[in-house]
Amino acid sequence: MSPAPPCFAADTPLAQVLADMAAARASAVLAVDGDARPVGILTEQDIARRVAFRLSPEAPLHAAMTAPVTTCAEDAGLWQAVAVLRAGHLRHLPVIGAGGRCIGMLHRAETLAAVSGRLLLHLDALSGDDAAVKQAQAGMAAALLAEGVPARDLVGLVSGINIDLHRRVLDRVLATHGTPPVPFTLVVMGSAGRGESLLRPDQDNGLILADYPDAEHDRIDVWFRPMTAALNDGLATAGFPLCPGGIMALNPLWRKTLPQWCRQFDHWARRRSGAALLFSDIAFDFRAVAGDAAPAAALRAHLSRLLSASPALLAAMAAQNQGLTVGLTLWGGFTDDEPGPGTRTDLKLHGLMPLVAAARLLALRDGIAETGTIARIDALARHGAIAAREAAALADAFDRLVDTVLRQQLSDHAAGLQPGSLVDTGALPKPARTALRDALRAVRSFSRGVFGSFTGQLW
Template sequence: EQEALLRRRDGGHTEVMLGISRKDLGNQKVFVLTARDVSLTKRIKEELDESRERYRQLISRLQIGIIRTTPGPHYRILEANPSTLSLFGLEDESEVLDSDLFDHLEQDKSSSPLDISFDQDGIARELIFRVKKSSGQAVIASLSMIEGRDLQGKVTYIDGLIEDVSSQQKTAEERERLIVELQTSLMFMNQPIGSALGPFVSCEKTTQVKKAAELMSEEGTKAILVRDDEAMVGLVSDTLLRERVLARELPGTTEVGQIMQTPLIYVEDNALIFEAAMLLQEKDIDYLVIRDEHDAVLGVISNEELLDVHRYSANFVIEQIRAAASVEEIVQSHYRLSRIIKALNDSGAHARNITRIITTISDTVLERLVDMAIEKIGEPPVRFAFISVGSEGRGEQTLVTDQDNAVIFEDVDESMAGQVHDYFHRFATMICTWLDEVGYQFCKGEIMAMTPKWCQPISVWKSYFSSWIGESTPEDLMEISIFFDFRCLFGDHRFVADLHTHIRSLAQNQKAFLYQMAQNTLLFKVPIDFFGKLSVESNGPHVDTFNIKHVIAQIVGFARIYAIFYGLEITNTLQRINLLLETNAIKPELHQEIVESYNYLMQLRFRHQVKRIDEGKPPDNHVQINEISHMEKELLEKILGNINQLRKRLSLVGHNEIYF
């Protein structure tokens, strides 16, 4: 056969394969010429070649490693994209082609021989290996492979995906470590108090305080028991020596019987440690005396020793942050937050308690960073307030949060204005940059104190609110509504009180503003269809999810509007709802519905975010429909129905709701 072009009658050409053969036709010998149209076949071949090239270009740009190998046991590499080369620490494809896959991998945390086991569908999923990199860098990789077969069912090649999962492994290891810490803490708290005792020291009540202090120093204790003959009658501690001897300037010859703490509070040695801790708290004392069943004294224990378990709690993280000498130390302490939140969420802690802990930690971070900034650039030239807005301003932060903050400072003469503005801009930029390093990302909308517009004197801030209340549209308020949820984190709280008074006076005379606020809140949609069933996104980057933040935003918006109208300065959503109930602005039934709905949604939000972290993914607000059980889905649909009723109330604002 020979390729040729046939000229058609219409003047066009057709690609063909010409064939010629000799035949006998009766007594004649003839030549038979055949022409087979191959234009479609060639077009398919060209498109296939183009498709292969596009495939090669696609895999070369992917951030995940893609390989093709021969079948086992050697798995000789036939193809590898650039991401695979980067993962292996190689630069040229020639360094990997024809090499065995296991030349580059070793079993992670195992001395067993390398092996890949395929299931009945010819797939091996998420096998964990350690990459052998020439640089010595430790990289953990996840490998998934699928068998490629020919028409006879024979395995002819293996395609694989290989991905760096080092960060996910680190997160898993950190999670396990914290779980161990928490379990250790719980085990400690449930041990008998007698198991936590060490040696104790005692002296007669006639012993001089100087001698008693020497005994305490020798034994390395902070307390000494006082005897009267053989009976224990009192206790002297470091604190008592300071308060009752040094502060009163008593001589060292004073007898301990004159200053001792009495009577003693006893607990049996078989009591659990957490029971002893509760007794210390209940009696508001620092020391307990431990005795056995025969009333013999076994020792003394302090609340400090008992509550050392707090290192596994949020309080320990807060103390570490307050004591931090650098931003790096704050980063290390703050890293524990997500695991603490998981432990709280798993144990059934209330959502408002979780948000309170997150808020307290973020406030502590900010306070320490402000102190560090002032230490670095000097004292502020005038009074100021560093404020938070939005979720942080409401004390409702979750594990998905960026910065929403601002600075208000005192009005000054024009002669000082440039100097003051320069100081606070430098001050705010330093703090916002540090916050980003700690984990509070820069705001995409630039609502941060480092943005000059949001670092202004009090007079400018008043003009902002006057403009927003008097002239804004619902679309404008979508961007700036969070400024109506503000609180002072550091500095002079009078600026915040002054702004609240200013807003209250304006809002009372600008009823149309509340209408605009309500319309802004209604821009968020409820993920529920006409039949009251949960509706999820059908396309885009978040298929089969709904945005739980947008759902909660409608409760937040409702509380914000009513709080502004009734002049409430509190910013937290649940506290606003509670105050609205107390002022008879809403009925008890509505209050209960809102509180229960809000709490459930926040609990679900935390659960989803913790799940994302466990999977090595950044937390977000897009809840997958498959994360929710059938019963939870029914409850959620009921809550969404209640929020729809809340939306109807909001749609009446400016007509006959709140005012007529």
């Protein structure tokens, strides 16, 4: 983006606005309110259509500007900005930072120049309905992968699109169901919480409700029941399958006030078996994606205190995770995880998951707030929990595994198959198979060491 354009109060005379606009060689200026938040935009086209030979120099800016002004947030993906520019036939898109103030400007020509023509076809679909957006992910990922964009970045992009879809569905549901009786925060968990979604993740979500008196429960819960059912159904229609384990906001177990969530985590720490461990593995990667983020931060702080006081929960999680093996045979070949005559290897279950689980355990032990696997590895290295060389090897292993699984998913998608995590390792070139073996060996060494450090069982 370019720097923020000149800004004026909406009642500034056009003569001054145009003089300053010319001096700055700006193609657009903004009208702002008393808090410097954009309320309108004046472009060169506006001047040609509304000002020249029509308005006097003393006319105020608001007489010629376009209002309201379309903007995008500073943390939005470039794909979102391109979709807005093209869908709205806009030439200028102000970028808004904290407090609602303009911090920069995207210009159509320069922005589209940063995006390949092949990719634009897929970006256009991102302004369509939810199902079209989800379908466009694969085409966009394939185009970017062909241009050399790292798979790790593509997974982040796919995850960002998924979160945007969650917000779109939620906004539509709220428009239908009205104002909630208490504020709430939408959280996602599992791969979505880590920002590591591949092409077909199922739903793992919940709500943190603002606290309310027990006597109000029936009145409040009767509103949230149909609302959360509509939310999860809407996400399913958009391309996110319902969670087979019921880890969704429509399930009361995953729809609680902050004190209730804290008590739920406390209960899991005491129980330390069965569903408590399964739920802990998924839920502890939570992050807020809509609503006030403060309750999620407070829950993260409670979890950190809980695990510091109850290390036995981490030991129990590690004991369960010891069942996660890597996809290598005793002789160094790749395991056969495919039912029937096929020989493909499940590199999510037997590659990514052991790495994710081991990094999670160390991060939770050390009170690291990050949920992404690479962010956790980086933080662990900074804290001295793992050596810098090992952190680099694990990051390379993560990248190799994500790249291999994503390429297989795109191949499956192109063949009209449901994208999964079974990879045809036999079809990989020899150098790729060698690099994949090295990645799995690094994951095996790391995960065994981490799990053993919590359980005392080295093998």
